[in-house]
Amino acid sequence: METAAIFFMFSLLLFRKCYAAELSNVSNSWYLRDGDTLVSTTGIFELGFFKTDNSENKYLGIWYKKISVQTVVWVANRDRPIPAGASTPVFKIADQGTLVLLNNKSKIWSSGTTMNASRNATAKLQDSGNLVVMDQHEKVLWQSFDYPTDTQLPGMKIGKDYLRGIEWRLSSWKSSQDPAPGEFTWAADTLGYPENKIKQGALVKYRGGPWTNQRFTGVTLFNMSINYAWVAVLNNMEVSFTYIVENSSLLTYASLNSAGQLENWVWLKDAKKWQLSFSLPGSICDTYNICKAYGSCIASADMVKQSCTCLDEKRFVPRDQKGWDMDDWSGGCVRRTPLDCRNGSERFIKYSNVNLPDTESTWFNLSMSLDECETICLQNCTCMAYTYPDTSLAGRGCLIWFNDLIDIRLLPEGSAGRDIFVRMASSELGMTCVPSVPNS
Incomplete structure (x- = not known):
């Protein structure tokens, strides 16, 4: 035995x-x-x-x-x-x-x-x-x-857990054959109102825009993915963004590749291959802050060339007109009439269909009314603009920007851009021009 x-x-x-x-x-x-x-x-x-x-x-x-x-x-x-x-x-x-x-x-x-x-x-x-x-x-x-490593699966969070001191972020492979951490990260920037960014080391390469109820203002491609439900948590315990696949039989994932592209892939059962759903940055205009302060980017038909225009060509002018005429947009734009906060006559002009500016230098309060938001912004001479950050809050919520507005972009009609109220000198308030952007 x-x-x-x-x-x-x-x-x-x-x-x-x-x-x-x-x-x-x-x-x-x-x-x-x-x-x-x-x-x-x-x-x-x-x-x-x-x-x-x-x-x-x-x-x-x-x-x-x-x-x-x-x-x-x-x-x-x-x-x-x-x-x-x-x-x-x-x-x-x-x-x-x-x-x-x-x-x-x-x-x-x-x-x-x-x-x-x-x-x-x-x-x-x-x-x-x-x-x-x-x-x-x-x-x-x-x-x-x-x-996480380089891949975000459905239900996996990107953001920060303040209670446990954990940051959920993607970091690219060093190369397609080396899974060691590479140069690029996809993470939540929580210095101001939270938004996700691709960085190469400390250098921002792409910004997804702030969360505004079911989507990010800078990522219009997400609206094309009807199989995804996006979930955001913004409180004092955590800031997180994740997505859920409504069709449980669909296999999909997002990954940050070694070249710094955030890609979404869907498995095609019949073809037995991965299909690229979208890739970000998607065009030259997705490049972070490419037109500098108060500048808006317009992509060429092939999406590989850019031109820049001021947010409002009547109220804003190029900082360096000579350089601007030579397609050098590095100086950005400035107000035609400088602000003079001391006289108390400044007010705000509403711009619609906007990809909201970088939110790093911002302050927000999700319970405040829009009128209260305007009052607080007026009382602070460094406040340049305000908006309501989340359309699901029934008209409440306040997000204000300090200093110049950067990485701002006018979007075509129907692109689900947002409204933003920009501070202007009183002499500019009576003008009737409306900013526009070509549908190219």
């Missing part, structure tokens, strides 16, 4: 060594080796070890299981690969509920300590693509959705 038991155990070990296993969970006693995969409940996603095309280095990642084109959506050890020829790596839960990736007992990656440690924790991969660590009561101790 003892001999039979030993033979059975030996056979089990041999079977595990020769055949990859599909696991439903990982714990401190049941772990994942190279060749094994952790599979989500209905088999949409799987986690395991992978290599890029041009390297023998190994990474622990998550990808779509049933799609022939391997599409990695999350990487654990992205900046510390397991080198070729290394001993068999092991992925498991260590004491106190911490996920660890080991290579020859050396720690390659760890999920870090959790607030509520548990000796009986297990890790499971959800059908959303979220790797979660739970205690015996199924309370989530850690999740991969809190630590």
